[in-house]
């Protein structure tokens with residue numbers, strides 16, 4: 336479970352305080368995937384980063400009582416001067432997993448050929464997203480955090496392999512996905528929420544959330 340207890344977060348823009356959350360309390364429970372709708376610039380990435388523990392609240396507490404992923408596409412844990420192989424093995428050890436398994440899984444799924452043994456800093460944007468997405472799927476989390484849907488990759492074979500694994504994984508794990516597009520959420524979740532004015536409004540269905548979101552838009 337991820338639990339937000341009276342969490343406040345805002346940024347000072349130089350002229351005013353931009354409020355992301357204002358004393359917000361809510362839970363993400365295992366087995367109940369959640370889609371969060373929010374307009375651009377209202378705090379989707381900040382919210383996901385707080386769930387991952389990458390960003391701290393100004394006030395209140397965020398508790399995690401299960402294995403929560405880093406946000407999909409996040410490069411923070413990957414060292415650019417090391418190869419995908421070295422990064423995969425290092426991160427496997429951090430998570431207490433078999434480095435041979437994690438390396439083999441990522442090598443197969445990412446499909447970046449000999450680049451797997453070259454520094455990540457030399458990869459194209461697409462190769463980088465394929466590698467970090469593979470790493471995320473190799474680590475087997477209880478809750479997956481996704482910011483704005485799947486990484487955009489033009490590699491059809493990768494999209495097919497990754498899509499199949501993700502679908503199979505979704506049957507037994509929980510996903511939190513933030514997006515400004517209801518259509519993106521529909522593929523992943525039934526329960527949805529709207530982030531607005533520093534509050535997270537929770538609904539039992541995406542349709543109900545959409546009513547509030549569309550009304551606001």
Ligand SMILES: Nc1ncnc2c1ncn2[C@@H]1O[C@H](COP(=O)(O)OP(=O)(O)OP(=O)(O)O)[C@@H](O)[C@H]1O
Nearest residue numbers: 346347348353373374375376377378379380381382
């Ligand atoms: N470190 C920071 N300092 C000041 N303002 C920030 C900081 N981080 C984010 N913001 C502001 O807070 C707001 C929310 O940012 P965030 O990236 O979470 O939004 P988002 O909904 O993911 O945006 P987008 O849809 O454009 O990706 C934005 O107005 C952004 O400019």
